[in-house]
Amino acid sequence: MDTRTPPRHSLRVPTPPSRRFAWASRNFRIQTAATVVSGLGNAGAPIATAFAVLGTGGTTTEVGYVTAARLVPTVLLMVVGGTLADRLPRHLIMVAANVFSGVSQAVLAALVLTGDVRLWQMLALSAAGGAGYALYSPASGGMIMQAVPQEHAARAFAVFRMGLNASQIGGAALGGALTALVGPGWVLALDALCFLVAAALRFFLEPEKAPASSGSSMLRDLREGWREFASRRWLWVIVLQFSVLVACINAVESVYGPTAAKERLGGAGAWGLAMAAYGVGLVATGVLMTRWRPRRILLVGNWGVFLFGVPALALAAEVPLPLLVVAMFLSGVGVTVFGVNWMVALQQEIPEEMFSRVTAYDELGSYSLAPVGTALAGPAAVALGLSGALWACAAACLVLSAVVLLDPQVRRLSRRGTTDAPVPVSEPAPAP
Numbered sequence: 001m002d003t004r005t006p007p008r009h010s011l012r013v014p015t016p017p018s019r020r021f022a023w024a025s026r027n028f029r030i031q032t033a034a035t036v037v038s039g040l041g042n043a044g045a046p047i048a049t050a051f052a053v054l055g056t057g058g059t060t061t062e063v064g065y066v067t068a069a070r071l072v073p074t075v076l077l078m079v080v081g082g083t084l085a086d087r088l089p090r091h092l093i094m095v096a097a098n099v100f101s102g103v104s105q106a107v108l109a110a111l112v113l114t115g116d117v118r119l120w121q122m123l124a125l126s127a128a129g130g131a132g133y134a135l136y137s138p139a140s141g142g143m144i145m146q147a148v149p150q151e152h153a154a155r156a157f158a159v160f161r162m163g164l165n166a167s168q169i170g171g172a173a174l175g176g177a178l179t180a181l182v183g184p185g186w187v188l189a190l191d192a193l194c195f196l197v198a199a200a201l202r203f204f205l206e207p208e209k210a211p212a213s214s215g216s217s218m219l220r221d222l223r224e225g226w227r228e229f230a231s232r233r234w235l236w237v238i239v240l241q242f243s244v245l246v247a248c249i250n251a252v253e254s255v256y257g258p259t260a261a262k263e264r265l266g267g268a269g270a271w272g273l274a275m276a277a278y279g280v281g282l283v284a285t286g287v288l289m290t291r292w293r294p295r296r297i298l299l300v301g302n303w304g305v306f307l308f309g310v311p312a313l314a315l316a317a318e319v320p321l322p323l324l325v326v327a328m329f330l331s332g333v334g335v336t337v338f339g340v341n342w343m344v345a346l347q348q349e350i351p352e353e354m355f356s357r358v359t360a361y362d363e364l365g366s367y368s369l370a371p372v373g374t375a376l377a378g379p380a381a382v383a384l385g386l387s388g389a390l391w392a393c394a395a396a397c398l399v400l401s402a403v404v405l406l407d408p409q410v411r412r413l414s415r416r417g418t419t420d421a422p423v424p425v426s427e428p429a430p431a432p
Contacts, residue, residue: 027147027205028156031140032163034201038098039167041194044175045105048187051179052112053122062119069123070130071371075364077131082138082360083221086353090146091205093139098202101132102195105188113185137363142355143205145347150416155290157343161336162286169279225357232349234298234409235358238342239365241400245308246366247373248393252312255377256390260315263386270321274311277325281332289340297348298410301341302401307334309397316390348416 046067053063085093108125111117148156178187230236253275261271294300307330314327350358380389404410 024156024159025147025149027143028160030201030205031144031147032160034198035140035160036163036167037201038194038198039164040171040174041191043168043171044178044187045191047172047175048179048184048191049108049122049126052108052117052184052188053119055112055184056117056119058119065119066122066126068371069126070133072130073127074130074134075368077134078138078364079222079225079357079360080218081135082225082357083218084135085139085142085356085360086225087218087221089207090139090143090356091202091207094136094143094202094205095199097132097136097139098195098199101129101136102192102199104128104132105195106192109185109188109192112188113183138356138360141359141363145343145350145355146352148347150348153344153347154293154340157340157347158286158289158336161289161339161343162283165279165282165286165336169276169283221357225354225361228350228354229358229361232409233407234345234413235349235362236365237404237407237410238298238302239362241305241404242366243369244400245305245397247369248312248396249308250370251373251377251380252315252390252393254374256315256381256386256393257311259381259386260318260390264318265321265324270324273321274324274328278311278328278332281329282336283332285333285336286340289336293415294341295414296411297341297345297415298413299405301338301345302404302410304334304337304341305404306398306401307331307337308401309394310334312390312394312397316387316394318387344415345413349413 049066050063053066081093081097104125108117108122111121111125144157144160175187178190257274258271261267261274265271310327310330311324314324319327346355346358346362377389380392384392
């Protein structure tokens with residue numbers, strides 16, 4: 001699809017009565033509200049699950065097993081979820097996935113509250129949650145892109161990400177406090193309730209697309225989604241970049257940051273303050289992105305990616321806590337700048353009937369190395385030293401951000417309606 005031509009799809013977005021928020025369709029408002037509700041519960045659930053494992057006498061290794069049990073079905077089923085979401089009404093896929101996740105989380109909560117939970121049960125129910133997410137996420141991405149008119153995409157996506165980020169920040173704080181006050185079982189029960197409330201909200205979403213032809217097979221749909229993904233070099237180049245970036249960032253946030261805070265910054269409270277600054281950067285930049293409409297979408301977005309490595313750089317240089325807080329804030333700024341522009345690019349360039357499949361391949365590629373990065377973080381710190389491992393992560397983030405800009409499609413892809421000559425993304429490109 002040439003970016004100089006109108007999109008092949010049309011977005012049927014009903015205009016709400018409020019002139020101030022004329023860009024916010026009914027589906028956008030419902031989906032954003034449901035995402036905030038489910039985000040509040042989801043953010044606290046990992047904290048509660050970890051303490052539930054430890055509360056039964058489990059080790060940190062077993063906490064890792066339970067975390068991995070959720071990730072495996074997510075990776076295996078993500079593209080299946082994307083294919084289903086492009087064949088069936090997306091709102092029904094999300095409702096079913098939310099109900100499934102809510103029920104599985106309610107079962108886990110009941111087992112934890114009774115004090116009779118086994119490791120294998122936690123593994124199985126964690127895997128069920130991962131399967132629910134794999135079905136939900138591509139449908140959610142497709143629905144939110146479909147519910148927004150292109151001329152207001154930046155503003156809408158910025159508002160959506162502000163809601164999502166704020167709910168995750170608040171949910172993590174609430175989950176941690178409630179886990180300490182009333183125990184992990186009640187936090188898991190709250191997460192189950194949030195899933196069910198979100199499912200009830202999403203039940204009222206209006207379908208905006210006809211299902212794909214029932215004559216095509218799932219395998220054919222998967223191949224079509226892959227061709228759509230692989231034919232756009234700007235798309236898979238950035239996804240390859242993020243496969244390494246996410247692994248490095250996970251290592252810094254999950255292993256190296258807490259370790260450095262314990263050794264020289266004062267412990268968990270210092271790292272909590274740094275993470276809070278990251279959250280403030282996420283949300284505050286959302287306000288900026290509601291008004292900023294850069295022409296070169298991916299060029300500007302990738303400048304935000306340069307900021308991803310600033311926390312690793314600050315930790316490696318052993319800066320004092322105030323400078324680390326600034327570094328974490330800047331990282332949050334970069335995440336929002338990239339995230340909003342990335343959503344704009346996907347909505348503008350990907351045909352509507354392919355939204356969910358391409359989103360699935362995007363998530364699958366971006367997070368494919370995350371467990372590897374977390375698993376190798378400890379051995380890397382032993383081999384290189386904590387400072388050396390942090391320098392390596394910072395260098396990887398900065399070098400990859402620079403290398404991606406060598407691609408002309410990334411530099412030149414322009415927002416529709418600007419005077420810049422956009423790069424034709426339909427030109428032949430080798431598959432990754």
